[in-house]
Amino acid sequence: MAKSFKELGKKAESLIEQGHEADKKVSSCQARVASSSSRVAAARRQLAAASETDDEGRPKGNVEQARAQLGVAQNQLAASQRALASAKEEANRVRQQKNAHVQEIEKHNAVERSNIEKLRRLQSSAFAADSAGLTAGMADRLNQAEDARVALLKSMGINATAEYVTVGADVASRIAWSGGGFSAIDTSGQIMSYRGGSGEGMTPGGSVPTPIGGALSSNGAGSNWGSGNTDSTNQPVNTEKSLLGSKWFGKNADRKQQKVSTIDFNGITLENNGMAGDKYFVKGSNYERFSHFWKNYSQYSHDESNYSTTVNSRDIEGIYINNNEAKDSHLFWNRGMVYPEDSEIYFSRIAAHIPEVRQRLNSGESIDSIRSNPELAACYDSYFDTPIEVYKIDDYYYFAGSGRHRCMAAQKLGLDMPVKVIGQYTSNISTLSDTHDFETLSVYMGAKHGVRLDSSIGNLEIGTVKQALSGLESVVSEYPDVGVLLKDGITSKSGVMSCTGSKLSFNPDYFSDLNTLKSTCLTQSKMHHWIPNASPQSIGVHEAAHGVEWAIIQANPNYSSREERVIAWNNCSEAKKIVLEACNRVKQTTYGAGKTNSELISSISSYAATTCSEAMAEAFADVSANGDNANPLSKEIKRCTQALMRMYKGGF
Known part of the structure; x- marks a missing residue:
C-alpha cells in the first residue's frame, strides 16, 4: 500500500x-x-x-x-x-x-x-x-x-534542488521534470552538472552549479542556464564533471538476486552466497571478484611463486569460517577454550604493532633489539617471522589456508601486513567482449584497469554498461594516464553517467535498459543539445575526456602544488587553452572564417557552449561518434589536446 x-x-x-x-x-x-x-x-x-x-x-x-x-x-x-x-x-x-x-x-x-x-x-x-x-x-x-x-x-x-510543481495557466509546461535533479557531491569535490535540453511543451529550469573559481555559463538552445550554489567550504579538492540528461525514468530490470546470508562479525562482514556450502567468507575489498574466481576457476591460469611482499589486509579474500563459528565469535576466536585473555583482544593488540615493527625493521634495527619488547616480539613472530601465505589473483590476494585469526585481526584494523606469495592466478578474460555478466565484467575491469565495480552495477543491464565502457576504453588506450586515475565504478543518480577522475558512476534510470538510454541519446541529438549520433559509447568517451583534462593538468610542470592543480581544474584553465587555440586555428579555414568563438563552439552542441571543459568533452565524443564527419572544431580540439599533452611531457 x-x-x-x-x-x-x-x-x-x-x-x-x-x-x-x-x-x-x-x-x-x-x-x-x-x-x-x-x-x-x-x-x-x-x-x-x-x-x-x-x-x-x-x-x-x-x-x-x-x-x-x-x-x-x-x-x-x-x-x-x-x-x-x-x-x-x-x-x-x-x-x-x-x-x-x-x-x-x-x-x-x-x-x-x-x-x-x-x-x-x-x-x-x-x-x-x-x-x-x-x-x-x-x-x-x-x-x-x-x-x-x-x-x-x-x-x-548531497547538493539537491527541489523539483516543485506549480499550478497556473499552463500546467502542462510546469509539471514535467525540468532536468538535472540533484547532483551528488563526491567526497573528493563538487560537480559541474549538465541538464538535458527541454523537449517540446516542457519549460526548462534549474541551474548549473559553478565550480570553485568560477566557470563559463551561457544560454543553450532550449535551456535556461544560470549559476548555482557552490560548496561553502571552498576546499582545494578535485571537481567532478558529469554528463546529465533530462530525467525520463528508465526501466528498472527485475532481476533475481541470489539468496545470501550476511553476518556482522564484530566489525568484519561475513557472507555466505552458496558458493561453498555452509561456509562463510570474510568479505574484503575484492569479494565479488573472488566469488567469480571461486565459481569460475577454469577461467584462470596458475603459476608457482615464492616471494614476500606487503599488502593491505583487506585485499586478502577467501578466509573461510564454518557455520558454527559464524554464529559464535567466541567459539571462533577462542576455539572453545578459556584463556587468561580473550584471543580476539590479544590478536588485535598484537596486530596493532605491525606498523611499528615494520618501521623499526626498515630503519635497520636488529631483530633481537625489536624482540626485546615482549609485545613487539609477539607481533614479529606472528606476522614477520612466519608471514601468512597467499595466492595472488590479478591485483588482489587469496588466503592459502593458515592464519585466519592473525589475518582477520589485521583486517579489523585495516592494516598493511607482510605476506608470502606462493602462487599466482591470472584471469583469461582479456578483452571487454569476453565479459558476459557482472562477475566477468568485474574481473576484467579489475585485472585490466584496476577498477573495483560496486555490486550495485550488477543490477544494471550489463550490455548497456559495456557500451559506455567501450567508449571510455578507447580514450584510455590513447591517454593511459586516465586509466591510472580510475579506481571505482558505482551507481548513483548524479546524471546519466559521471566521472570524478577516480570514480565512474552509472545512473540506474538509464543503464537498466539499453532502449531507454538510446532513446535519450536520440532525443538529445535531435535537439542539438548533445553531439550528433550520441550513443552510450559516446557518453563513455565524453566522461573519459574529463579525465584527459585532469591528466593534462597533472602533466603541466608549471603547477607546483595540488592546490594549484585543483584551481586550474575548477577554472577549466587547460581546457580553455585547448578550445581557444582550436577556435583560432579553425577561424583560419573556410569553415571558420568570420565566425565568433561562441558560434564555433555552439556548432558542436548547445551543451558544449556551457564551459570549455564541456566543449572539450563534447569534441572528443563528436570525433568518436562521427569520425571524419565530425565538426571541424571538434577535430581541431582533439589535435590541440594531443599537442598540449606532448608538449607538457617533453614530446616537442
Missing part, C-alpha cells in the same frame, strides 16, 4: 535525526580511540622507563605494575576501536536507509506527477472546476514530499 506524503515526511525527519545521532556517536568514539591511543603511548613510555636498569642491572621501576597498566590501556583501546567500528556500521546503515527512502519518495512523486497530468486533461471538460482544485491539492502534497527528499539528500552531503 502506498504511503501518504505525511508518512514519507515523518520517516524522512526520523532518518535525518537518526543520522545526526549516529554521526555524533562516531565523533565521540573517534575521540575515545584517540584518547585511548594516547594512554597506550604513555603506558609504553612508563614501561620503558621502569625497565631501565641501574649499575647493578636492576630495573629502576616497578616493571610488573607498568606492564599491567599497559595491558589495561591496550584493552581500553581495543574496546574503543570496537565501539568505533560499531558506530560507523550504524551510521552506514542509516545512510543506506536514507538512500532507500529517497528512492521511495521519487517513486511516489513520479506517480503523483502522472496523476496531475491526468487531472490537467480534465480542465477542458465539464469537470474543470473539480480537477483544478484536486490538482492544486495534489501539487501541494507533492511539493512537501519534494522538501522531504531534498532534506534527506542534504543530510547526506
Whole structure:
C-alpha cells in the first residue's frame, strides 16, 4: 500500500535525526580511540622507563605494575576501536536507509506527477472546476514530499534542488521534470552538472552549479542556464564533471538476486552466497571478484611463486569460517577454550604493532633489539617471522589456508601486513567482449584497469554498461594516464553517467535498459543539445575526456602544488587553452572564417557552449561518434589536446 506524503515526511525527519545521532556517536568514539591511543603511548613510555636498569642491572621501576597498566590501556583501546567500528556500521546503515527512502519518495512523486497530468486533461471538460482544485491539492502534497527528499539528500552531503510543481495557466509546461535533479557531491569535490535540453511543451529550469573559481555559463538552445550554489567550504579538492540528461525514468530490470546470508562479525562482514556450502567468507575489498574466481576457476591460469611482499589486509579474500563459528565469535576466536585473555583482544593488540615493527625493521634495527619488547616480539613472530601465505589473483590476494585469526585481526584494523606469495592466478578474460555478466565484467575491469565495480552495477543491464565502457576504453588506450586515475565504478543518480577522475558512476534510470538510454541519446541529438549520433559509447568517451583534462593538468610542470592543480581544474584553465587555440586555428579555414568563438563552439552542441571543459568533452565524443564527419572544431580540439599533452611531457 502506498504511503501518504505525511508518512514519507515523518520517516524522512526520523532518518535525518537518526543520522545526526549516529554521526555524533562516531565523533565521540573517534575521540575515545584517540584518547585511548594516547594512554597506550604513555603506558609504553612508563614501561620503558621502569625497565631501565641501574649499575647493578636492576630495573629502576616497578616493571610488573607498568606492564599491567599497559595491558589495561591496550584493552581500553581495543574496546574503543570496537565501539568505533560499531558506530560507523550504524551510521552506514542509516545512510543506506536514507538512500532507500529517497528512492521511495521519487517513486511516489513520479506517480503523483502522472496523476496531475491526468487531472490537467480534465480542465477542458465539464469537470474543470473539480480537477483544478484536486490538482492544486495534489501539487501541494507533492511539493512537501519534494522538501522531504531534498532534506534527506542534504543530510547526506548531497547538493539537491527541489523539483516543485506549480499550478497556473499552463500546467502542462510546469509539471514535467525540468532536468538535472540533484547532483551528488563526491567526497573528493563538487560537480559541474549538465541538464538535458527541454523537449517540446516542457519549460526548462534549474541551474548549473559553478565550480570553485568560477566557470563559463551561457544560454543553450532550449535551456535556461544560470549559476548555482557552490560548496561553502571552498576546499582545494578535485571537481567532478558529469554528463546529465533530462530525467525520463528508465526501466528498472527485475532481476533475481541470489539468496545470501550476511553476518556482522564484530566489525568484519561475513557472507555466505552458496558458493561453498555452509561456509562463510570474510568479505574484503575484492569479494565479488573472488566469488567469480571461486565459481569460475577454469577461467584462470596458475603459476608457482615464492616471494614476500606487503599488502593491505583487506585485499586478502577467501578466509573461510564454518557455520558454527559464524554464529559464535567466541567459539571462533577462542576455539572453545578459556584463556587468561580473550584471543580476539590479544590478536588485535598484537596486530596493532605491525606498523611499528615494520618501521623499526626498515630503519635497520636488529631483530633481537625489536624482540626485546615482549609485545613487539609477539607481533614479529606472528606476522614477520612466519608471514601468512597467499595466492595472488590479478591485483588482489587469496588466503592459502593458515592464519585466519592473525589475518582477520589485521583486517579489523585495516592494516598493511607482510605476506608470502606462493602462487599466482591470472584471469583469461582479456578483452571487454569476453565479459558476459557482472562477475566477468568485474574481473576484467579489475585485472585490466584496476577498477573495483560496486555490486550495485550488477543490477544494471550489463550490455548497456559495456557500451559506455567501450567508449571510455578507447580514450584510455590513447591517454593511459586516465586509466591510472580510475579506481571505482558505482551507481548513483548524479546524471546519466559521471566521472570524478577516480570514480565512474552509472545512473540506474538509464543503464537498466539499453532502449531507454538510446532513446535519450536520440532525443538529445535531435535537439542539438548533445553531439550528433550520441550513443552510450559516446557518453563513455565524453566522461573519459574529463579525465584527459585532469591528466593534462597533472602533466603541466608549471603547477607546483595540488592546490594549484585543483584551481586550474575548477577554472577549466587547460581546457580553455585547448578550445581557444582550436577556435583560432579553425577561424583560419573556410569553415571558420568570420565566425565568433561562441558560434564555433555552439556548432558542436548547445551543451558544449556551457564551459570549455564541456566543449572539450563534447569534441572528443563528436570525433568518436562521427569520425571524419565530425565538426571541424571538434577535430581541431582533439589535435590541440594531443599537442598540449606532448608538449607538457617533453614530446616537442
